[in-house]
Amino acid sequence: MSRIFPYPVMTLGLFVMWIALAGATPGHTVLALIVSTGSALTLKALGEKSTRVKRVGAIVTLARVVFVDILRSNYDVARLILFGKRLDRKSGFMTVPIRLKNPSSLAVLSIVLTSTPGTAWLDYNAAQGTLIIHVFDLKDESHWLDLISNRYERLLLEIFE
Amino acid sequence: MTVDLVEYPLWAAILVSSFLVIGSLLTLIGAIGIVRLKSFYDRIHAPTLATSWGTGGMAVGSMIFFLVGGGRPLVHELLLAAFVTITTPVTLMMLGRAAIYRDRSSARPGIPPLGRRVELNLSEKPSEGELS
8 A cells, every 4th residue: 555655645636636726527526546656656666755743733833823923924925025225224144043844844944934925945954954044134032032933943853743 | 628608608707817918917017127226225125026926816817717627736836826926936035145155264254154152253263172
């Protein structure tokens, strides 16, 4: 079973997504089956290890936190783009110590940070456990440190590591 | 799928249009940001407005429109918004990392180094045992 379906959750997710987008016709069902199993087998051939999620509940919390944060930073960054000169904006690089080691949690953190307006993931040093990000509004460095370590990193540690 | 626009309730029309306006306004501000911001690293932040709540606003507007208008499941908009939000950062990250790599290799001032410990390792001459 695991030889044909190496990543069952991902395969099922892709299958359901394809049907949801294209409609449940017989042709699309076959196509969805081919695409979902095919991509799972490709991923297996690439030697990707599957990750275990330890706490599903924390994913919901993280999604909610990110949802609210993205909403807030949309407002902040839009304001800064329009009135940045008057508001005396200062952007810059920042180094953040990171406790995460698991590739999946690092991937999630990078997506969260970059998709949120105002912060962008630039460089991660695995040996040292440091992360370099670019911050659009770098008035208060401790605010961003607190956001990453206490909000995102804590939840990601609960989910993956 | 057709929605009767003549019979469409006013409150829903107002709600849908305000979400559409919010979404497109954020996208417009993101585009203005790309034009007006000075440094490359600043410009990386601008398109995320369009790909987070710019898309989000339009998706919510579309969801309300078809929910009130009748019939269609709302999975399309949810998937669309989720995938736009999740996939654009990958491109932006690649661009940002390419920029920081280029700036480091041309020794541009103000670019943070990779890390002190790594720098030390690079500057130390490897012992002969390690070389062979």
